[in-house]
Amino acid sequence: MQRLKSVVDLESLRERILSKRDPNRTWVTVCSGTGCHAYACEKVAEAFASEIEKSGLEEQVGLRRTGCHGFCERGPIVVIFPDGICYLSVKPEDVSEIVSTTLVDRKLLQRLLYKGEDGEQGIAHESEIPFYKYQTRIIFGNNRLIDPRSIEDYIALGGYSALAKVLSEMSPEEVIDTIKRANLRGRGGAGFPAGIKWETSRNAPGDVKYVIVNADEGDPGAYMDRSLLEGNPHSVLEGLVIGAYAIGSHEGYVYVRQEYPLAVDNVSNALGQMREYGLLGENLLGSGFDFDVIVHRGAGAFVSGESSALMAAIEGKVGEPRPKYIRTAISGIREKPSNLNNVETWANVPLIINKGADWYRGIGTEGSKGTKIFSLVGKVNNTGLVEVPMGMALREIVYKIGGGIPKGKRLKAVQTGGPSGGVIPESLLDLPVDFDELSKVGSMMGSGGMIVMDEETCMVDVARYFVDFLAYESCGKCIPCREGLYQMLKILNRICGGEGQEGDIELLATLGEVMDDCSLCALGQTASNPVLSSIKYFQDEYKAHIQEKRCPAGVCKALISYYIEPEKCKACMICLRDCPVGAISGGKKEIHVIDQERCTKCGTCLEVCPERFGAIIKLPYKEAVAPYGAKS
Amino acid sequence: MEKTDKEKMIDQTKHRGASLKTSNNNLKTRAAVPTPVEVAAPVTLKINGNVVEAQPGMTLLEAAQSADIFIPTLCHHKELSNYGACRLCIVEITARRRSRIVASCLYPVEDGLEVLTESERVVRHRRVILELILTRWSWVDKDLLERYGIKQSRFEKNMNFCILCGLCVRYCTEVKKANVLGYVGRGTERQIVIYAEQALKVCPTCDGGEMGCRSVCPTAVIPMEFAHTGPRFGKKIPLAYPARAYDRDNVRDVLHIVGDWRMPSVRKSHATKH
Numbered sequence: 001m002q003r004l005k006s007v008v009d010l011e012s013l014r015e016r017i018l019s020k021r022d023p024n025r026t027w028v029t030v031c032s033g034t035g036c037h038a039y040a041c042e043k044v045a046e047a048f049a050s051e052i053e054k055s056g057l058e059e060q061v062g063l064r065r066t067g068c069h070g071f072c073e074r075g076p077i078v079v080i081f082p083d084g085i086c087y088l089s090v091k092p093e094d095v096s097e098i099v100s101t102t103l104v105d106r107k108l109l110q111r112l113l114y115k116g117e118d119g120e121q122g123i124a125h126e127s128e129i130p131f132y133k134y135q136t137r138i139i140f141g142n143n144r145l146i147d148p149r150s151i152e153d154y155i156a157l158g159g160y161s162a163l164a165k166v167l168s169e170m171s172p173e174e175v176i177d178t179i180k181r182a183n184l185r186g187r188g189g190a191g192f193p194a195g196i197k198w199e200t201s202r203n204a205p206g207d208v209k210y211v212i213v214n215a216d217e218g219d220p221g222a223y224m225d226r227s228l229l230e231g232n233p234h235s236v237l238e239g240l241v242i243g244a245y246a247i248g249s250h251e252g253y254v255y256v257r258q259e260y261p262l263a264v265d266n267v268s269n270a271l272g273q274m275r276e277y278g279l280l281g282e283n284l285l286g287s288g289f290d291f292d293v294i295v296h297r298g299a300g301a302f303v304s305g306e307s308s309a310l311m312a313a314i315e316g317k318v319g320e321p322r323p324k325y326i327r328t329a330i331s332g333i334r335e336k337p338s339n340l341n342n343v344e345t346w347a348n349v350p351l352i353i354n355k356g357a358d359w360y361r362g363i364g365t366e367g368s369k370g371t372k373i374f375s376l377v378g379k380v381n382n383t384g385l386v387e388v389p390m391g392m393a394l395r396e397i398v399y400k401i402g403g404g405i406p407k408g409k410r411l412k413a414v415q416t417g418g419p420s421g422g423v424i425p426e427s428l429l430d431l432p433v434d435f436d437e438l439s440k441v442g443s444m445m446g447s448g449g450m451i452v453m454d455e456e457t458c459m460v461d462v463a464r465y466f467v468d469f470l471a472y473e474s475c476g477k478c479i480p481c482r483e484g485l486y487q488m489l490k491i492l493n494r495i496c497g498g499e500g501q502e503g504d505i506e507l508l509a510t511l512g513e514v515m516d517d518c519s520l521c522a523l524g525q526t527a528s529n530p531v532l533s534s535i536k537y538f539q540d541e542y543k544a545h546i547q548e549k550r551c552p553a554g555v556c557k558a559l560i561s562y563y564i565e566p567e568k569c570k571a572c573m574i575c576l577r578d579c580p581v582g583a584i585s586g587g588k589k590e591i592h593v594i595d596q597e598r599c600t601k602c603g604t605c606l607e608v609c610p611e612r613f614g615a616i617i618k619l620p621y622k623e624a625v626a627p628y629g630a631k632s
Numbered sequence: 633m634e635k636t637d638k639e640k641m642i643d644q645t646k647h648r649g650a651s652l653k654t655s656n657n658n659l660k661t662r663a664a665v666p667t668p669v670e671v672a673a674p675v676t677l678k679i680n681g682n683v684v685e686a687q688p689g690m691t692l693l694e695a696a697q698s699a700d701i702f703i704p705t706l707c708h709h710k711e712l713s714n715y716g717a718c719r720l721c722i723v724e725i726t727a728r729r730r731s732r733i734v735a736s737c738l739y740p741v742e743d744g745l746e747v748l749t750e751s752e753r754v755v756r757h758r759r760v761i762l763e764l765i766l767t768r769w770s771w772v773d774k775d776l777l778e779r780y781g782i783k784q785s786r787f788e789k790n791m792n793f794c795i796l797c798g799l800c801v802r803y804c805t806e807v808k809k810a811n812v813l814g815y816v817g818r819g820t821e822r823q824i825v826i827y828a829e830q831a832l833k834v835c836p837t838c839d840g841g842e843m844g845c846r847s848v849c850p851t852a853v854i855p856m857e858f859a860h861t862g863p864r865f866g867k868k869i870p871l872a873y874p875a876r877a878y879d880r881d882n883v884r885d886v887l888h889i890v891g892d893w894r895m896p897s898v899r900k901s902h903a904t905k906h
Contacts, residue, residue: 131854301818318815321715325739474794475718476822477813480757483764486820487787507786514760517733518719 003278006286010155017156024082026061026103028052028089029144031077033227034262040092041065041076048078055099062152067143068230070385071131074114077128079144086126087112094151123477131382134400136363136371139347140387143231148266151273154234160279162350167287168244170353175246178201179349182357183369186289188342189446190522191368197234197339200329201247206339209249212333212340213240215256215263216298216305219418220469222449224385225343229256229263232347233270237293241284244291247339252291255310257298267540268295278600279632293357302419302473306521307340308332309475320475321521342447344373364390368434372445377413378452381406388433395429397525398452409454412553413537417446419466420526421471422533423459442533444526458555459538460545464492474523481524484515488531496556498622500546505535550621557601561619564605566591568615575605575616609631677745692736692747693721703749704758704776706765707797708737709848712806719761724751733757755780755815769793769851794824794850800845810834813845 004010030036030045045065052061052081074088080102087098090112099107113122114129123129146153154160166175180195186570193524201209213236217225228236254271256264271293274280274509282290296314302318303309311333312318332338348370352360364370368390374397381403388397394414398404405411416433422443424431431437438445453462453575488511491504512528519525535542544550551559564575564584569591576584576592582601585591594605609616674685679701680691686695691714696703706718716738721828723736726746733753748754759780765772766785777783801813801824817823835843 303818323735323738325734416752464651471820472818472820476817476819477715477798479717479719479761479795482796482820482822483767483787483790486790487764487767489820490788510760514757514764518722518761520716520719522734 003276004285005278007168010160010285011568014155014158014161017152021156021255027064027081028061028103029064029066029081031067031069031075031079032065033072033075033143033230034075034223035068035072036075037262039076043092043370044076044078044090044095047092048099048409051096051099052103055104057099057103061103063148066146067148068227068385069144070135070137070140070227070387071129071382072384073382074384081145084126085124086129087116088114101111130403131384131386131401134396135387136389137237137387138351138371139344140228140231140385141375142235143227146232148231148233149269150232151270151277153234158354159234160238162353163238163279164285166245166353167285167289172202172246172248175242175353176491178352179246180358181361182352184348184352184360185368185435186342187344187348187372187447189417189444192241194341194345195338195340197329198243198247200327201249201337201339204330207248208251208334208336208338209247210333210336210338211240211244211247211252212310212338213250213254213346214307214310214340215254215260215267215342215343216302216310217257217260217343217447218302218305218473219420219447219449221377221451222375222418222447224375224448226260226263226349227344227385228373229260230266233263234269234274234539235347236343236351237267237270237274237280237346239346240293241280241291242349242353243341243346244338245289247337247457250290250292252293253296253314253333254293255298255314256295257305258300259298263550264295264297271295300359301475302469303475303521303523306523308521310340311338320477321523323520344448360366365432365437367436368445372433372448374401374433374448374450376450376452378450379405379409379454380452390434391432393430393432394424394450397433397450398429402452405452405454409456411452412455412457413453413459415443415451415453415462415530416449417444417529418449419470419611420444420522420529421446421449422529423453423462423537425537426532431591439486442529442536444529456553456555457554458496458551459534459541460495460551461553462493463531463534464489464496467492467527470523470527474527475521478524480515480518480520481520481527484511484519484524485527487511488528492531495542495545496551498545498549498556498558498559500542500549502546504546505539505542508532508535548621552620554618554620559620559622560601561596561622562594562599562601562603562605563619564594564616565615565617566595568613570613570615572610572613574608574610578604578608580604636645652835675741677743677747679742679747680749686741688741690741692723692725692734692739692745695741696723696736696747696749701749703736704779705737706795706850707799709799709802712799712802712848714738715802718765718795718797720758722753722754722757722761724748763787765795767791768795771851795851796822796824797850798824799848799850802822803845803848806846808834808838810838 004013028048030041030048032041048063054062067100071077076090078087078090085102094112098109101107108124110122113124115122128131142157145157176195176198180200184194185191186194215225215229239379244252254267271280280292284291298304301319304313306321307328308324309319309321311328314333330337347568361369371387371389373385373387376386376397380398386401398414399541411426413425415421415423416438424441424443428441435445465487467485471489474481474485476482488508491508494500497505508531512532515524515528541552544552549559554560571586571589571591576586580602581598581600583595584592585595606616606618661892675688676683676685677698682699684695684699693703703721705721707715708721714737716735719735721736722733724731725734759782762772762780762782763785764787767787767790804810804813812826812834813824813828815822816825855876
C-alpha cells in the first residue's frame with residue numbers, strides 16, 4: 001500500500017475503492033460488537049461464510065462483520081443490504097434457512113423479523129423498526145455499514161475527507177471557530193464546550209501539547225464509547241487528528257479502560273492502518289503536520305476516568321485527581337497543556353467539519369446541539385444503544401424507541417448520568433434530554449447511561465447501590481468524599497436493613513451538602529446526586545423504610561418476607577425440595593410453612609410454586625403472619 | 633518597545649492563573665504548575681473585607697497567614713508540598729459575581745478576588761468536616777472544636793486514629809527522599825503503610841533515631857516498634873498504625889498485616905477491637 005502523500009492521493013484512493021464496489025451487490029452484515037459476541041455472532045458469521053460458499057453465491061453476496069448496531073436486546077443482528085432486511089436474534093442454526101429463503105429464493109423469513117405491537121406481520125426493513133425509526137443515527141449509524149478492521153470501508157463512506165479538508169483548506173483557528181460555533185459540548189458528562197477547551201489549550205504557553213481520548217467509560221451500564229471504539233474507531237481517530245491540528249499538538253493518547261479488550265484491539269489495528277496509509281506519523285497528507293498516538297490501558301479504577309487522574313495515570317503515577325484550580329487544558333500531562341475529550345465528542349468532529357457548524361446547530365436545542373448516544377438499559381423492552389437528537393423527551397425514548405416496560409409493569413423512574421446523576425420520576429418524563437434541563441432537576445446527562453426502573457425497583461436500594469459503588473471507587477484522598485461516602489453507606493445500609501432512625505434523612509442531606517461543596521474532584525462533588533435526588537422525589541419510600549420498616553417495592557431483603565397462604569397451598573412439596581436452606585417444613589398432606597428465621601429471601605419458592613396454585617406471596621414487610629395451627 | 637519573551641510569558645501566565653510556588657526543596661508535585669515566576673507587581677485581594685497584598689504564586693492560605701488572618705488547617709505544613717486533602721482550610725471566594733468553596737492551601741491568589749474565611753457556608757461545612765475527622769480520631773485540638781462548637785460527632789465511629797492527612801508520607805518522600813511510607817488501597821480502604829524492606833535500611837538512623845515522620849504526625853500515632861525479628865536485633869522502624877489499637881502480644885501479627893497490604897478486611901477487624 002502506497003502512502004498517501006496528498007489530499008489528491010486520498011481522493012483517488014477513495015475513487016478507486018468505490019469503483020471496485022458494486023452498489024447493488026448484496027451484503028450480509030453480521031453485528032460483531034461485544035454484546036453479540038456473547039451470543040455467538042462469530043459462529044453466525046462463520047455459518048454464513050460456509051453457507052454462502054456452499055450455495056455458490058460468493059460472487060453475488062458479500063459478508064461483513066460490522067460494529068455494534070445498537071439493538072442489543074435482540075442480538076445477534078443480521079442486516080442484508082441493499083434492501084435493509086433485518087433479522088433479529090439469529091442463531092447459527094438459522095443461517096442455512098436464511099441463505100436458502102432470503103438469498104436464494106428472495107423471500108422473507110418471517111420468524112426472525114421484528115414483530116410489531118399487534119404481533120402478526122413482522123417488520124422487514126431495518127428503518128421501519130420502531131427502535132431504529134425514531135433515532136437519528138448520524139454518528140452511530142455507520143457502525144453497521146463498515147467492518148471496523150477495514151480502513152477502506154471507512155474511506156469508502158467518505159472517511160478522512162474532513163481531515164483532508166482541514167489540512168488543505170482550514171487554519172487551526174478556523175477549525176476551532178467552527179467547533180465553537182457548532183457549540184459541541186463534551187459528551188463525557190460535564191458538557192463543557194469543546195471549542196473553548198481547544199482554544200484554551202491552543203493559547204496556553206508552550207510547544208508541547210497533548211490531545212487525549214477519554215475511553216475510560218466507568219459508569220455502570222454505559223457502553224456507548226465501547227461500541228464506538230469497537231465499531232468505528234476511525235471516526236474517533238479522525239476527530240482526534242483534526243483536534244490535534246487545531247490545538248497544535250503532535251502527540252495524542254487514547255486511554256482505554258482495561259476491561260475493553262476488543263476496543264483496544266480495534267483501535268490499535270486502526271492506528272496501524274493509519275500509519276500505513278500516511279494518515280498518522282510525519283507530514284500527514286503532505287501538509288507538513290506531524291502527529292502520532294499512543295494507546296494507554298487503564299488499570300481498573302473508575303476514578304481514573306476523571307481528567308486529572310487520567311493524566312496522572314498516563315504519567316505513570318497513581319490515578320488520583322488533583323484540584324483543577326489550574327485547568328488541565330493549561331497544565332496537564334507533565335504540566336503541558338492537555339486537551340481531553342470523550343470518545344463521542346471526538347466522533348462528532350469530522351461530521352461538523354464536513355457538514356458545517358450551521359447544519360449541526362440545526363439539530364438539538366438552544367443549549368445542547370447535535371445528538372447524544374444513550375445506553376438504554378434496565379426495565380425496558382428494547383435495551384441497547386440509541387442515538388437521539390438533543391431535545392427529545394425521555395418519554396419518547398423509553399416508550400417509542402424502548403418499547404415500554406416489560407411485563408406490563410409501571411414505570412417509576414429513569415436514572416441518568418450514572419453514579420454522578422440522579423433519578424427522574426415518572427412525573428417529569430416529558431423532560432427533554434438536554435444538558436441544562438436534566439441538571440435543573442438534580443440529575444445530569446452524564447456520559448449517557450439511562451437506566452429505566454419500574455415499580456419493583458426500590459429507590460433506597462438504588463441510592464445505596466451507587467453510594468456503595470462510589471465508596472469503593474473513590475480515590476480516598478479528601479475527607480468529605482471518603483468519610484462522607486463511608487457514613488452515607490452506613491446510614492443507607494441501616495435503612496435498608498430495617499434499622500433506619502429518625503434524623504437519617506437529615507444526616508444524608510447534611511453529608512451531601514458538604515460533599516457537593518468541599519470535595520476535591522467531581523466524583524465527590526456529584527456523589528450525593530443519586531441519594532439527594534431519590535430523597536427529593538421518593539421521600540415516601542425512605543419514610544416507609546425508616547418509620548414503618550417496610551420496603552414498598554419488595555426488594556430490601558431485611559424488610560420483606562415470603563409467606564405461604566395456607567388456603568392455597570396444595571402441599572406439592574416442590575418449594576420444600578427447592579428451598580436452598582431447607583426453611584420450608586411440611587409433608588405430602590401437610591400445608592407448608594416457611595421458617596422466617598432460616599429464610600434467606602432468595603425468592604426461589606415464589607418462582608417454583610406452580611402457577612395454578614400461586615400459594616406464595618411476597619410481603620413488603622418483615623413480620624409474616626403464621627398460618628392457623630402452626631407455631632408462631 | 634517589543635516585549636521580551638520572558639515578559640510575554642509572564643503576561644500569559646498572569647492572564648491564565650498564576651503558577652503555584654513549589655516547596656522549598658524544589659519538588660514537583662501534582663499540585664504544582666509551570667515555573668514559578670518572579671514578578672514585581674503584587675496582587676490585591678480582599679480577605680474578610682480586609683485588603684491584602686500578595687505576591688503572584690502565593691496561595692490564599694499564605695496570603696491570609698501573611699495578614700495574620702486565621703484559617704484552620706490539618707494536612708498543611710510549611711515545609712511540605714500542599715496536599716489539599718483535609719479540606720479544613722476551605723474558604724468561600726467570589727469572583728465575577730459567582731461564589732464557590734475552594735481549598736485555600738491550593739488556590740492561587742488572583743487580583744480582585746473576594747475571600748471569606750468564616751462565612752456561614754464555610755463554617756457549616758467545616759463543622760461537618762470536623763465531625764467526620766472525629767469519627768477516626770478523638771483527640772482533635774480542643775480549641776478548634778470549641779471555636780466551632782463541636783461537642784461530639786453525629787456519625788458512626790471508625791476509630792483508627794490515622795486521619796490520612798499524608799504528612800508522614802510527604803515528609804518521608806520529599807524531605808528524607810526515602811519513600812518508606814506510602815498509600816495503598818482506594819476510597820474507604822485507603823491506608824498508609826510502611827514498606828518494611830526499605831524501612832529496615834533507612835529508618836534506624838533517620839533523624840538521629842528520632843524519625844521526623846513521627847513529629848509531623850498530628851495524631852501522634854506513629855509509634856516506634858521493633859520490626860520483624862523483635863527487640864533482639866534492636867532495629868526500630870515507624871509503624872504507620874495506631875499504637876493503641878493492638879497490644880504487645882500481637883505486634884508481630886500487626887506488622888505482618890501492615891507489610892501485606894492485601895488484607896484490609898483483616899485490618900478492619902483489628903480496628904474494631906477498640
